[in-house]
Amino acid sequence: MSEEHLSRLSRRALLKVGGAAFAGLSAYSMGLRLAGAQEEQVLKVAHPVFTMDWSPLRGGGHHFRWNSLWWAAPMYFDAESALQPYVFASWEPSDDARTWTFKIADDAKFSDGSPITSADVKGSWELAAMPASKSQRVAQLLSGVEGYDAVVGGSASEIPGIATPDESTVVVTLTAPDPVFHMRIANHIAPIVKASEARDESGNEVLDWYMPENGGSVSGPFKMTSVDLDAGTLVFEPNENFFGPAPKLARVDITTVEDAVAATALLQAGDYNAHTELVTSTIIQDLGAEFSAGPIIPTGQHFWLNTSRAPFDDPKVREALILAVDRDGLFQATFPDGPHKKADQIIFPVPGSEDSGFKPYPYDPERAKQLLAESSYGGPERLPKILIAGISSPARAVAGQYIAEQWRQNLGITAVEMKPSQDDFGPEGSQVQVMRDDVGTRVPDAVAYLAGAIASSSSTATNKLGGYKNEKVDALLEEAAALPVDDPERIAKAQEAQRLFREDYCFIPWYHEAMSRWALPSVKNIDKNLDWQVATPWAVEIG
Incomplete structure (x- = not known):
């Protein structure tokens, strides 16, 4: 039996059986070394659970950690917690901080080349608030907006407190002054999606609209190009129409590895170079201080x-x-x-x-x-x-x-x-x-x-x-x-x-x-922000 075949069998055993069966064995003795040189500029992520729903509107879950790969936020906090523009180029409160005016960046667009409009922002937020969307954290963003309660309560599908005076302007009216409202929306809890694709006639979410076979347009630096939910594998490649900096990665591969011990061994072996969330008491001894370092x-x-x-x-x-x-x-x-x-x-x-x-x-x-x-x-x-x-x-x-x-x-x-x-x-x-x-x-x-x-x-x-x-x-x-x-x-x-x-x-x-990197030292610029998400995914590179 060839060394390459043994390596494949060992990896499959770790994925299916878990690391407990291999306790006490080194990565070398398990035959986990890569058969060939690792592909350049490919982020290989071990994901800890079989996630069957990758909708960006859930506001939580392990897949939420990767929302920033393929979806743009209104604004975002960088790894130093500094507020940065993104879809919104500017924001301005009224004197009493009860009305906020946001301007969409001139070059903001979806992966199909169409512009991101105020209607998309309004529709994205309303869709996240719909009860059927089951967002875990939308209240953190929108609970203070006039009309939010009716939508989240199921008696309405539109939020009147979100106005769209023109295609590039969003005006939000709150029920009470909020000096930090602009900070509340600076995240990927309810990212900007193409509302005409994601919402049906009732205002609810179209089933699997974001899947590549359904042609879902994305707003972030990468797009999903391949997915097998039963196998727990996903592939993301650069969005050629991304309105921000060109991504440095050629691809992102996400593969489910449920067992933490198995994931650790595979990272040590070099089969993967990143993890979604690896919480063990020996993480530093196993993978080095830089793997879990972060602010x-x-x-x-x-x-x-x-x-x-x-x-x-x-x-x-x-x-x-x-x-x-x-x-x-x-x-x-x-x-x-x-x-x-x-x-x-x-x-x-x-x-x-x-x-x-x-x-x-x-x-x-x-x-x-x-x-x-x-x-x-x-x-x-x-x-x-x-x-x-x-x-x-x-x-x-x-x-x-x-x-x-x-x-x-x-x-x-x-x-x-x-x-x-x-x-x-x-x-x-x-x-x-x-x-x-x-x-x-x-x-x-x-x-x-x-x-x-x-x-x-x-x-x-x-x-x-x-x-x-x-x-x-x-x-x-x-x-x-x-x-x-x-x-x-x-x-x-x-x-x-x-x-x-x-x-x-x-x-x-x-x-x-x-906020751990959860990545090997070879992975650069994978620092995360307050939302557990890669702050600048376009800058991530393997070096």
């Missing part, structure tokens, strides 16, 4: 305590279980070599992160024992079983196990169960009390960050914290949101809100996230 972004991973479910409905239990965890040890157990940064608070690294009045939760096992004894449960033996969810990666599993062990050692709590996701608990799923999940902001602003994390209207407060509501926190954030970005009181009120939330003892801070 710390305003996204944090934490363990949230559901205040509506026993035993976390007792504030003393919540405080006890937080103080019983050595958070320095938690971080060292999961990311001893980085690239992330240990978290103490929520807002970071945005203006207002440096708050001298914020006191991190201490590690105090003795105080924790006292609090548990004083609680309505009186001790560990009367606590119900604690279910922890959201630990779907190796590092997250280690974190969950570390917390459970701390509770056992320091408080005598032994009834703790963990599963990767809430769905894995079956009928017990609705009883999950601790959820590992991220919170963050697409806007480098403390108020926006906290509004999506601890305000009673946020998904975190509603779902993960079990309907958490602190009226003083809500009032401070509402007052701060109306203030200009450069007003010191905007930050001061956000800091005060975060301090009040701290005293409710609702979360175990874990880490602030580095």
